[in-house]
Amino acid sequence: MERIVIKVGTSTVCHKNGAPDLRRIDALCRVIADLKNENYEIVLVTSGAIGVGTNKMGLRKRPKSMAGRQAAAAIGQCELMSIYDRFLLSYGCLSGQILLTKDITEDAKGRKNVIATFEALLKRHAIPIVNENDSVATEEIVYGDNDTLSAVVACFVKADLLIILSDIDGLYDKDPSADPNAQLISLVKDISKLNITATESKSEHGTGGMITKLHAAEIAGANGINTFLASGKNPAILYSIMDNSAKGTLFLAGGNHEND
Numbered sequence: 001m002e003r004i005v006i007k008v009g010t011s012t013v014c015h016k017n018g019a020p021d022l023r024r025i026d027a028l029c030r031v032i033a034d035l036k037n038e039n040y041e042i043v044l045v046t047s048g049a050i051g052v053g054t055n056k057m058g059l060r061k062r063p064k065s066m067a068g069r070q071a072a073a074a075i076g077q078c079e080l081m082s083i084y085d086r087f088l089l090s091y092g093c094l095s096g097q098i099l100l101t102k103d104i105t106e107d108a109k110g111r112k113n114v115i116a117t118f119e120a121l122l123k124r125h126a127i128p129i130v131n132e133n134d135s136v137a138t139e140e141i142v143y144g145d146n147d148t149l150s151a152v153v154a155c156f157v158k159a160d161l162l163i164i165l166s167d168i169d170g171l172y173d174k175d176p177s178a179d180p181n182a183q184l185i186s187l188v189k190d191i192s193k194l195n196i197t198a199t200e201s202k203s204e205h206g207t208g209g210m211i212t213k214l215h216a217a218e219i220a221g222a223n224g225i226n227t228f229l230a231s232g233k234n235p236a237i238l239y240s241i242m243d244n245s246a247k248g249t250l251f252l253a254g255g256n257h258e259n260d
């Protein structure tokens, strides 16, 4: 049985105005349920709480104040989870929410408890759905981006693979939005030897850019976990990732140079 952590960004699960992209979330839940039917164990790390909450409060931009963003996250997380729960249930899957903060994951006892909860959910065939607890996390203890959080989660559950689905279809040697000659790098054997200039996020609601994705691949890799970065536009790409035919970038874990 393979254990997969899938991370989806705000740009994958939300429309530009922050409202939930129901068609895409539905498609994602359907594929996840189907992969579960094939005996994969899946953990989903999802962003989108602040985007969904901002939209639901009738705001066009995410609130500037910390408390405002925390309120948006509180409203949005509730909505987001309810959507996942309903779609997954319609495909026969149980789900359970795990909201994490950095201080808990960095505390030995907190970490032990969280890992036990993951294991208990997976044992009961439920899909753990994870986000940062944005409504209580303060600046000093915040991950801030779910790319990093997804790598931490992948380490907690000893995943076989971390998949990051994003609005970009992989790592390029140059910024593809600025340079039409940019080439997709399909395999990164050693992330420490990468020689590219990674960019920060440009989207209104999400916070992760390429920098945080590389950081996530580094954390996962240091713990023996490969990372695959691909576009989340069509969630059916998850099937191709499982049979090694997907467009994207595979980051091999340290010392895992099976393609040498």
Ligand code: GLU
Residues within 6 Å of the ligand: 010, 046, 047, 048, 049, 050, 051, 131, 132, 134, 144, 145, 146, 147, 205, 206, 207, 208
């Ligand atoms: N936790 C944030 C949210 O749910 C997203 C962080 C990120 O964009 O990575 O809105």
